Amino acid sequence: MSKRKNTTRTNPDIHVIYEDNHLLVIDKPAGVLSQEDHTGDPDVLTLCKSYLKKKYNKPGNVFLGLVHRLDRPVSGLMVLARTSKAAARLSEQVRKHAMDKTYWAMAEGMTPMEKTLVHYLEKDKNSNNVSAYKSKRGRAKEAKLSFKTIKQSAHYSLVEVDLITGRPHQIRVQFAKEGFPLWGDYRYGEPGKKGKDLGLRAVKLAFDHPTTQKRMFFEVDPPNLQPWNFFDY
Numbered sequence: 001m002s003k004r005k006n007t008t009r010t011n012p013d014i015h016v017i018y019e020d021n022h023l024l025v026i027d028k029p030a031g032v033l034s035q036e037d038h039t040g041d042p043d044v045l046t047l048c049k050s051y052l053k054k055k056y057n058k059p060g061n062v063f064l065g066l067v068h069r070l071d072r073p074v075s076g077l078m079v080l081a082r083t084s085k086a087a088a089r090l091s092e093q094v095r096k097h098a099m100d101k102t103y104w105a106m107a108e109g110m111t112p113m114e115k116t117l118v119h120y121l122e123k124d125k126n127s128n129n130v131s132a133y134k135s136k137r138g139r140a141k142e143a144k145l146s147f148k149t150i151k152q153s154a155h156y157s158l159v160e161v162d163l164i165t166g167r168p169h170q171i172r173v174q175f176a177k178e179g180f181p182l183w184g185d186y187r188y189g190e191p192g193k194k195g196k197d198l199g200l201r202a203v204k205l206a207f208d209h210p211t212t213q214k215r216m217f218f219e220v221d222p223p224n225l226q227p228w229n230f231f232d233y
Contacts (some may be wrong), residue, residue: 008051012042016051017077017218022086022210024048024064025079027220030197034069034078048080068094068101071169073184076103076202077218081210089210094166100206103161105147105171106199106227107180108189111157116146117174121167129187130169132177143167143174151231156183158231160203171200183227199227 008014012032018025026048028034033043049062064080065087079099081087093099119132120140133140144164151158157180161171172188175181181189183199205218222228 008047009054010042010047010050012047014044014047014051017220018216020082022082023079023216024052024082025077025205025218028070028075028078028202030073030075033072035066044078045080052082065090067091068099068166070202071172071198071200073198074103074200074202075197075223077101077205077220078202079205079207083210086210090207093207097164098208100204101163101166101202102204103163103171104150104201104203104222104228105159105161105175106183106230107157107159107175108155108183109157109180110152111147111149111159111180114146114148116144117178118142118144119174119177121170121173123168130167130173132173141165141167143170145171145174153230156227156230172198196227197225201228 006016008016012029014029015027017027028044033041035045036043045064045066049064053062064082067079067081067087067090070076070078079090081090119134120136121130121132121143122138122140123130142165145161146164147159147161149157149159172182172185176188184196185198201222203220207216209216
């Protein structure tokens with residue numbers, strides 16, 4: 001299910017990967033918020049509500065549930081719920097770790113071929129920065145992921161990451177803590193150097209359909225842009 005059927009025709013435009021009466025699966029562009037915040041910048045939820053309202057000529061407010069988020073600089077697959085029942089059932093899958101999310105990350109340095117990372121993460125609400133620790137401390141929560149290295153060059157490693165927990169900034173912080181900051185990560189890797197998109201993309205998503213219970217699988221390709229065009233796939 002990797003074909004892009006249409007777009008939201010919004011600004012910015014968003015590719016719609018799959019749509020039915022219960023679900024909307026999209027390819028979120030890098031730099032777009034998942035949900036409205038204090039900045040007033042465009043966000044996925046508002047743009048997709050506008051798309052559905054226009055497409056189906058719906059009067060009044062359109063329901064669309066945010067089941068999970070991607071950080072603003074992260075691109076890739078997201079599923080949104082078009083009914084409250086779907087939202088509740090998909091959210092339950094997230095809580096029970098039954099929704100599988102796979103990412104590609106472009107990391108600096110030579111990563112191990114395979115590894116599981118376990119850290120304890122604590123978020124500073126004032127700065128929105130997350131700190132990683134090797135052992136439990138204070139209010140820090142356990143964060144766990146596994147990865148395998150797909151390709152490597154002299155300076156970069158392309159890794160496929162399976163999230164086991166879902167913490168804020170988790171992949172970015174854990175890789176930076178291990179000494180492999182992600183391409184273009186100015187918050188945790190390259191402070192002060194602007195102009196690069198973050199090398200992190202949600203490329204695979206799997207979950208049970210909220211009404212049919214059928215397992216749904218989605219996959220998107222990386223764009224032909226830096227850093228994804230460093231390697232031939």
